[in-house]
Amino acid sequence: MRKLCVLCYAVLAMLVICESAYALVKLDEGRMMVNGIQLLQDYADPHSYYYVPTYPRVAENDDGTLSFLCLKYVDPAGKTGGGLFHALIEFSLPPDAVAELEKELKKTVPDAKIVGPVPLMQSEPAEGEDEPGSFEVVSAVLGDVGGFTRKVVTSGKAPITPGSRAALAAILNQQGATLLWDSLSGPTSDVSIAINAYYEAAVMGFDARITADVSTVYEHFSRVINVQQDYTRRQIRDIVDDLRRNGTIKVEVLDRTKALDLKAGDLQALVDTITNKIIELMFDAKTGFSADPPREVAVEQNQIMGRQSKGWLARLFTGSGDQKYYTDNQYVMKRREDIRQNTFSVVLTKNSTVKVPINTAGNIRGLYDALKDDPRYFRVVNLADPAFEFRTIYFQIDGDYASSFQDTVNFVAVNVRKKLGENPEFTSTLRFSYDNIKDGKLVQEVTYPRLGEKEASWLDYEYQVSWSLRNRSTIAIPSDPNKWLKANDPAISLVPPLDKQVIEVDADRGVFNDSGVMSANLVFEYPLLGETKRTRVTLRSRNTESTSQVTLYTDKGSKIHAKVTWYFKDGRRVVQDLGETKETYFVLFPPSAEG
Structure with missing residues (x-):
């Protein structure tokens, strides 16, 4: 009998589950629907619940206004015209809706509380894609085909963390502006936002x-x-x-171990x-x-x-x-x-834990009927009055390089100059920082007056761009501070003078174990503003994920030099020089035992 008790204690000791550093919800039990919202029970605290957002929506500012703008600019002479569309998207419930949801939940579970939205993660990239397709714009007008847009910029990542937002900005030609404006006035618009993400949930295996x-x-x-x-x-x-x-x-x-791939x-x-x-x-x-x-x-x-x-x-x-x-x-x-x-x-x-996908979409609709008379959201700019006309120039960070502000770019400064004939020239400075990008503010604007100028040259302006890189000198475009870039476009896309390369490294951990490999250290060397920068990717035999991904920012047209060092369990170390390459996908195989 004593032996049996000792065995039972040993079993209980083996079944102790360490709490994760992040929140985890239950999938097999504790789920409920309240007011059409799915609630998930916390794994560690039975009185804490997380809600699953139903669809993305237009974000609200701190003052209660919407982060939304639809603008048409019109020139009766037909020389220019089009539109601009900008919106910030969030994937959460408004605070008053959360409060009402918690009130209804307490009717069933008196001591319950709603912590917030379920912790979400970016969806995995589809085969053949470099970036995860977690945030998508579904629109015929804003699509790549049809010729209705001059430029579409998105932040690329889904707003899945609390307080985060995704940005959508587009510059439209005349036909695209007309179609989009008309679709926003109907019960269903032509702009839908799709979110693809997942959350981790605990299940009994x-x-x-x-x-x-x-x-x-x-x-x-x-x-x-x-x-x-x-x-x-x-x-x-x-x-x-x-x-x-x-x-x-x-x-x-x-026993659900086969379905969950557990031992x-x-x-x-x-x-x-x-x-x-x-x-x-x-x-x-x-x-x-x-x-x-x-x-x-x-x-x-x-x-x-x-x-x-x-x-x-x-x-x-x-x-x-x-x-x-x-x-x-x-x-x-x-x-x-x-x-x-x-x-x-x-x-x-x-x-064990499983990845539960969330694939949902929301349509930007109903705004025109409620806000059509509010010029903060819908307005038409007439470019025909030279005396009182103002022109707004929009500068936006290219969405492909928005992530560079996390580890490469400190800020971007834009100087704008407009010569106004005999009047003093107009100057203004814009600055994009990491906080702006994190809040989804990829677009900033400068407005200057026409002051009665009758020639089309009043649309011309000049600007300079300065890129401040971390641990590097500032790059000025043009490099001569006395020179300016000339332009007359209503919007300028800001792209850093760097190449972005997303590199994926793949290695079979089973082969690592069979070859006695403990880890592999892959080092990328590449030029960045006259200096050699190194980025390391470490692959360990105990890692469960077979692939790793790293993003490199290099000088334009430069190559990357790759070198991998293999560390064996018997203490050996083998260095392999992969040479210079422009490849973005690496499959690593351990060297032979003789090597």
Whole structure:
């Protein structure tokens, strides 16, 4: 019995699950629908819930206004015209909706609270894609075909973290501006936002329950009546001795390890060991659960005295003869009931996590009917009044390089100059920082007056761009501070003077283990503004993911030099020089044992 208890404690110790550093929700239990919103229970706290957003929506500013703009600029002369569309998108519920949701939840779970949206992660890239398709714009007008747009910029990443936003900006020609404006006035617009993400949830992969119930019932009843006097004795005995044993064992196993790709061989071995031990104890009549109880003696030895006996002298002359009984009248009754009940129960579980996809879309609709008279959202700019006309120039960060502000670009400064004839020239400076990009503000604007200028040259302006890179000198375009770039476009896309290369490294961890490889250190060397920069990617044999991805920013047209160092479990180190390459996909194989 002691061995079995020790085994149970060992099983419980193995089943302790360390809490993750991030929130984890349950998938098998605790889910509920409230007001059409799915709520998921926290894995560690049964009173905490997370909601799953239903669809993306236009973000709100701190003052309650919407982060949305649809603008048309019109020139009666037909020389220029078109539109601009800009919106910030978020994937969460408004605070008042969350408060109402928590109020309804408390009706079912009084102590419950809503922590926030379920922690989401970016969807994995599809085959043949360099970036995850987590944020997509579904629109015929804003699409790549049809010729309705001059430029479409998106932040590329889905707004899946609390407080995050995704940006969408587009510059339209005349036809595209007209079609988009008209579609926004209907019940369903031509602009939909699709979100592709996933969250991790805990599921039960292996559940085994072993229960055993053994009972032993022993009943004894005995009665003795004895009447004896002189030469007469009358005796009645009634004895009943009954022993009954009942035993049941129940083994229930739910095994989902194949579907979840889990290894539960150790738990199955424990189930077999515990089951065999219980069966052994159930059928062991000496020391196990079914051990016989001590039997009750019906009438103990010398309990009833017999005949009287002569002394030795009398037996010498007369012999033994027929002697009298001792006078002894007895009534003895014994009743004993011995019940032994042995109950055993053990539960073995193994949990895992699965990736639950979220694929949803929301349509930007209903805004025109509610906001058509508010010039902050919908307005038409007439370019025909030279006296009071103003022109707005939009500068936007290219969405492909928005992620460079995380580790490569400090900020971008734009100087704008407009010469106004005899009037003082107009100057303004814009600055894009990491905080702007993180908040989805990829577009900034500069507005200058026409001041009655009648020539089309009033559309011309000049600008300079300065890129501040981390640990590098600032790149000025043009490099001469006295020179300016000339332009007359209503919007300028800002692209850093760098090449962006997304490199994916693939390696089979099974081959690592077979070859005795502990880890591989892949180093990329590349030029960046006259200096050599190194980026490392470390692949370990214990990693579960087979692929790693890294983004490099290099000088225009430069090559990358790659070198991998292999570290073996026996202490050997082998260096492989992969040379210069422009490849963006690497498949690594360990060198031979002789190498």
